[in-house]
Amino acid sequence: MIWSSNQLGAAYYNILTSELFAMDDTYDDGVNFNIARTLYKQCRPRHVVTISGMSDEFLTALEALVTSEMSSDRSGLSGSSGAGPSQVSLRVLRKREHGFDRCYHRVRCLKLRSEPVNASNVERLIFLQGLLNFKSIVMIHALGLLLIYIDQHWSNIALDPSGRPGFASLASVTLRDIVMIDDDTYEALNIVHARHHPSLFKCGDAAAKKQSGSLFILLNRCQSRPGVQFLWETLRHPTRNVQILNERFEVVEFCLNPDNQSIVENLTSCLKHIYRLTNVILDRYLAQQAKVSDWRRLHKSISSIIYIADICEKHREKVRLFNKIVGSITKEVRYVKYFIEHIVDFGAKRSENDSIVRTNVDSHLDNLHHVRSTLPETLTRMGEKDMKDHLPASVTTCKMVYIPNIGYLLAITGWNPSPADNVDLENLELKFVSNNIRYYKSPSAKELDNTIGDIMLRINKRESYILLKLVKYINKHAASIFNAIQLCAELDTLLAFYVVAREYNYVKPNVVDRQIIAVEQGRHPLQEFLTTFVPNDIYSGDGKSLVKILTGPNASGKSTYLKQVALIVFMAHIGCFVPAKSATIGIVTHILPQITSVDSIALNTSMFLQDMRQINSALYASTPNSIVILDEFGNGTSEVSGLSLLAAVLNTFVERGTDCPHIFVATHMHRVMNMLPRSPMIEEQTFEFVTNGDGSVAYLHSLTSGNVGRSFAHAAARSAGLDKKIVKRALEVYEKFKAGELPPRLPEVKGQDTATHIIEQLLKSENFDLEELKKLVRQFTESPAARINNKNNLFRKTRVYHIKYL
Known part of the structure; x- marks a missing residue:
């Protein structure tokens, strides 16, 4: 990443897939570096490279990202066996040695596997110009810096140090379609947790069906490891691209059609046999380290994606994802499947020196196998020949043997009578004596050395040659296979969305490009099955008020409602159906909650200061299409200070007029309405309840217009088991203060x-x-x-x- 004149240029390289990604110059403010942070979260890099001469703020931001990533891994992923913390390295290279001219030249020399065959330098440069915007100076600088770093440090960053870096393809990265959500929001809304990362999570685990913990667990009904990985990335990258969302909705809607149940079942069964395939795994085949089980897994994956494409073929006009899957299966991919089936013997056992290459594949290899199978008879015949032509009559028994690194030898095992130790036999060269057996290099042994030699070595070399050609062919078309597996992983995720939508009666949201949130009888996806849940409507924008101020008794459901709003909007932006009777949701750019979900001690800040940071982010980052959620803001300080701050923040949003974002506020500061202007943009809402004669409160959890003048904290305290004398005394003090009088002494x-x-x-x-x-x-x-x-x-x-x- 390089940041210059408020423009961020970046490029990243995926070692596993050999894919390059470059992001055009993008404006990024020099305070928060939100774009750099988002790109970092999207890439999850192991190595971060920049150059000297950048601003101290930018370098500090990069250091903070790297440090926070390593801390997060130590506290989360490293807690389980088999996964260690990611050692993210930050390298600041000298600008003098990595100037723009040198980096620009390196980009011009970039060679991609996907470029035209036998292209000249001029043709290749034209090809690159079709992929890259060379006017994006900072991006070109960053891409060249990345390529130089890979060239110089490949042996340190690659899993195969002996190899060379390859670049399969080059794609552009844009963050314009991403809904901006920070890590605190993910934690506060229980969307994902580090402990549920796909590297640690068992796909298809029964625990995923218990609907507890996080939205990731609720939605994870994937059948394959690539599907789980795609689900994780989808949750981390909600999109604002309406076309992508509608394509995902198409798949879920198609699967929910009862007429298509057999198709869904066939797709689900095929997805179970798709495995991860990366360049690292292909290198294992290339290095002749693959076992028969590895070839079997590769064959299952390629066969499954071909079967899935064949199933999708009949419906490719109805569902755009089906059409993409069908288009990704080229004839070369089908050839790969055919060649693997034709060449690899899946029944072979490598530990028993069985051949991994089938018969009738290569005539030369078949001849070698024939020689190996008839070798015992050949050795017997050649031994008899030597005994007849070259051995004296005193030799009674002998046999032809093979010893590695020496070759074939004639072993004389019986003499009558036994010769002297220094006796020489004509045409025989004594090699050694072991256990009274003399080993000679005979004329027949020399003939066997020349004609047969080390038969197993010759077989292994021929097999390696055949398999190497197969692996090179697979590697040549790996990009198509990777693409097909990625599309099938997306299909796996969408089938998981379908399962959840069917089980919990979710509906397709109507995603539009305007400022509106209209949800009828919405439900909290993580809470609705834990208790008897009361659905509530959500209306904001499009002629309705934009600022909702929720008051009501403690434990009436305000916080649950706020999170429900955010989760329904979030689910719509990942292409998932939502828990509601109907929903029309406008595209949002940010979800900005002020919900304390992290330990303020760990952040070395007070809870109130953490709330202020979240509010500050909401004020400066929000757009008219953002969602801002304030849950009990101002409770961390005195009532007067908190009330004044809350009123000032809301006034600032209201003053934006039509540019005001969607705002949902839950508060017990009932006087805040007296400090706000009378505006149709502001609406008071509360949750219905019933007070009993004994002072207890029955919560109805139903949202309605209006407000309440008290929070019934005493009823909540009584239900929590607080001492009755304390509650009684608190009520006496409350009633006197409410009447403007001093409470009686104890x-x-x-x-x-x-x-x-x-x-x-x-x-x-x-x-x-x-x-x-x-x-x-x-x-x-x-x-x-x-x-x-x-x-x-x-x-x-x-x-x-x-x-x-x-």
Whole structure:
């Protein structure tokens, strides 16, 4: 990443797939660097490279991203066996050695696997200009810097240090279609958690059906590992592209049609056999390290995507994703499947030296196998030939053997009589003696060395040659296979959306490009099955008020409603059906909640300061198509300060007029309406409840217009088990304050006041009698404990007054 003159240029490289991505110059403010942060979260890099001469703020932001990533991995993913923390490295290279001219030249020399075959330098440059915007100076600089870094440090960053970097394709990256959501929002709304990352999560696990923990667990009904990975990325990257969303809705809607159930079942069964395929895995085949099980898994994956394409063929006109899947299966992909089936023997066991290449594939290999199978007979025949032509009559038994690194030898095992130790035999060269067996290099042994040699080595070399040609052909068309697997992973995710929509009666949202949120009988996706849930409507924009101020008793459902609004909007922006009777949702750019979901101690800040940071982000980042959620803002400070801050923030939003975002506020500061202008943009809402004769509250959880004047905290305290005397006293104080009066003193305090009054009266009298004072004190005590208490207090005060009197 390079940041210059408020323009961010960036490029990244996926080591697993050999894909390059470049982002055109994009404006990024020099304070928050939101674009850089979003791009970093999207890439999840292991290496971050920039050049010196950048602003200190930009370098500090990069360091903070790298540090936070490593801390997050240590606290989350590294907690399970088999996964360690990601060691993200940040490299700041010298600008003098990595200037624009050098980087620009390196980009011009970029060679892609997808470029035209036998293209000249001029043709290749034209091809690159069709992929890259060379007017984006910062991006070209960043891309060239990335390529130079890969060239120089490939042995350190690649899993195969002996190889060379390859570049399969080049694609552009844009963040314009991403709904901006920070990590705090993901945690506050329980969308994803680090512990549920696909690297640790078992796809298809039964725990996913318990609908607890997070939205990721609720939606994860994927059949394949690539599907789980795609679901995770989809949740991390909600899109604003209406066309993409409608394509996803098409798939879910198609699957919900009862007439298509057999098609859905066939697709689901095929998706179970799709495995991850990356360049790293292909390198294992290339290095002849693949087992038969690896070839079987590769064959299943390619066969499954071809079967899926064949199923989608009949409906490609109805569903655009089906059409893409069909188009991704080229004839070369089908050839790959055919060649694997034709060449690889899936029944072979490599541990038993079985051939992994089928018979009738290569005539030369078949001849070698024939020689190997007839080798025992050949050795017997050649031994008999030597015994007849070259051995004396004293030799009774012999055999031809093969010893690695020496070759074929004639082993004489029987003599009659036994010869002397130094006897020489004509045409035989003694090699060694072991266990009274003499090993000779005979004429037949030399003939076998020349004609047969190490048969297993020759077989392995021929097999390696055949498999290497197969792997090179697969590698040549890997981009098409990767693309098909990615599309099938998307299909897997959308089938998971379909399963959830069918089980919980979700509906297709109507996503439009205007400022509106209209949801009828919306439900909280993570709460509706935990209790008897009461649906509520959501209306904002498009002629309705944009600022909703929710008041109501404690535990009436305000916070749940706020999160429900955000989650329904979020689900619509990942292409998922939503829990409601009907929904029309306008495209949003940001979801900006002020919900404290992290430990403020860990952030080295107070809870109130963390709330202020979230509010500040909402004020400066929000657009007319953003959602701002304020849950009990201002409760971290005094009532007057919190009330004034809340009113000021809401006034600032209201002053924007039609540019005001969707705002949902839950508060117990009921006087805030008195500090806001009377405007049709502002609407008061509350949740219905019923008060019983004993002071308890029955919550109806139904949203309605209006407000309430109290929060019924005492009823919530009583239901929470707080001591009845404390609740009773709190109610007395509350009623007096509400009437503008001072609350009565506690009985214990009254007793102390009475004793003090008696002392003052006695001290004013001329005849001070301590015994008389004790007698009066006993009259005011009601219990032995109170007698001791009051007497001690009284004696202490008497002594003070006595000293004063003297």
